[in-house]
Amino acid sequence: MPTFSIHTLGCRTNQADSEQLRQILLGAGFVEVPFGSPADCAIVNTCTVTGEADRKSRQILRRASRQAGTVVATGCGVARRGGLESLPGAVLKLAPESREQILELLGASDCLGGSALRYGLQAGRSRALLKVQEGCDHFCSYCIVPYVRGRSRSMPAGSLVEQARALEEAGHREIVLTGIHLAVWGRDLPENPDLADLLDRLLQGTREVRFRLSSIEPMSFPHRILERMAHFPDRICPHLHLPLQHASDAILKRMRRDYTWAEYDRLARDFLDSVPGACLTTDILVGFPGETQGDFEILMGHLRTLPFLHLHVFAYSPRKGTAAAMYSDPVPESTRKSRSEQVIRLGERLARAVRRRFRGQVRPVLVERAADREGEWLGTADNFLQVCFPGPPALLGRIVPVRLGLGEDGRLCGLPKGEEFASGR
Ligand code: SF4
Structure with a gap:
């Protein structure tokens, strides 16, 4: 039996894509081995969101070349405008939108099961991932993702219900809905359903599995989700990861985030006030070009006013090909580093306070x-x-x-x- 291994870098959507590859290969009779063990084929699902992610992707590909007969690079790094245009000749490229052609690429298209996708147990995971949306039309000024992942596309509800049912039958107790811009699910589908409609369909189509939303942008957030969370506490997890990025309106505008701190704050409080037991986590990007000491103090001040369970903090680094990479007023690296350390420390204090609140529950x-x-x-x-x-x-x-x-x-x-x-x- 041919063997394969997979290493995934980057976001939950990439993890869901790797899961799809894994299911195709298992369905075709391949046997999975841990990444790092000798294998007939090693797949590296790359990330290109920062220069650092490109560097790591290359490093893992080099490692894979020493362990496997065939190395396949897929994911955002090998997409058009990804950061991995040139790769060693021996590495095969699989464009992200061509994932289902993995067997053809490996010369194994006549293998048992072909590329028919199974929606079975996602081994090693208690929580299954279900990708419901791909791509993004938002073009935040620092982000390369819309260029490499393409325009927003929603998976139809019927197929998602079928997959969720199969995941529940395979034994998963929690399903995480993922997407690049989850909040806009349904906009490109007939009758423009939204994520609340999708949750209704998923709840009706499954028995007791619980659903969790992966990271969801505050822009275009479908408010009806909050009602669903409050009404179905056993089926929809009372947690939102709402990326804030910054709390200075001037910086949010330069980031092209399309909301102000006041709007974010209102959404966060609606969630925390209306959903029992709710917890909020977020992403923060510090040291964005033009960020003054005053902007940074606004950020710190506002962060202290919301009960964040976790701050996922990034120090800005320019990504070639984005609008922000052309901005001419960078923040010195030492300042970016020291500001991100301050936000991380604040995040730890906020998290301790949230955990204390739940003591005894x-x-x-x-x-x-x-x-x-x-x-x-x-x-x-x-x-x-x-x-x-x-x-x-x-x-x-x-x-x-x-x-x-x-x-x-x-x-x-x-x-x-x-x-x-x-x-x-
Ligand atoms: S919403 Fe902004 S940060 Fe998120 S993927 Fe789209 S462009 Fe990137």
Whole structure:
């Protein structure tokens, strides 16, 4: 049997794309081996969102060349205007939109099952990924993604319901809806449904699996989702990752984000006020060209006013081919670094405060993997709190009610509902 391995860089959408490749290869009789082991074929799903991502993609491709007979580079890096135009001759390129031709590329199109896609168990994952949308028309000034992923396209609801049902039947207890610009799902489909309509269809078409939204932009956010979250607390996770990027309106405008801090703040508070147990996480981009000390202080000041569970902080680096790469007022690298460190520290303080608020509550936790300490598990609560708690091996992959406590290090620990914490927990 031919063997393959996959390494994925970048976002959840890339992970979902890798999953599609994996399902095609398994369906055709290939056997998966861990990346790094000898394999007939190693696939590297690249990312090109920053120069650093290009560098890492090249590094992994070089590593793969030493381990596999055939190396395939796919993903944004090899797309038109991606950062990996020139690759060693031996590496095969698979354009992201041609993923389904992986067997043809490998000369294996007559293999058992062909390229028919199975929607089965996503091995090694308690949470399955379901890609519902591709591409983006927004063109934020720092972002290369619309150039490499193309215009926004939505997958039809009927096929998504079918996939969700298959994932539930395969044993997944949570399905994460992913997309490059998830908020605009449906705009290009007949009758222009929105994400709330899709959630309705998914809830009707499945039994009890819970759904989580992956990162969703505040621009074009479909507000009706909040009602669905409030009405179906067991089926739609009360968590939003709403990328803010900055809180100075001047910088948001230069980023072409199309909202002000006040608008973001209103949306975040609508979510937190209307959805019980809601938690909010975000992305922050510091050191954008033209960011003054005043802009940075506005950012820090506003961040302190919302209960963020996590700040995913990036220091800006110019991406060739984007509008912002042409801006002539860069922030010095040392300032970018020091500002990003300050935001990271603030994020840690905000997260501790959020975790304290949930102490003593019971939340449904998806058990995802063994913790370092024997007999303990790591899992994710419905609202994205990460919890470590003791329990038997049979819990893996299940959703269990866990009473949350606070460890001495400020992290959340838990006990299955019904048991009490010793002092300190
Ligand atoms: S919304 Fe902006 S940041 Fe997100 S993919 Fe589109 S252009 Fe990039």
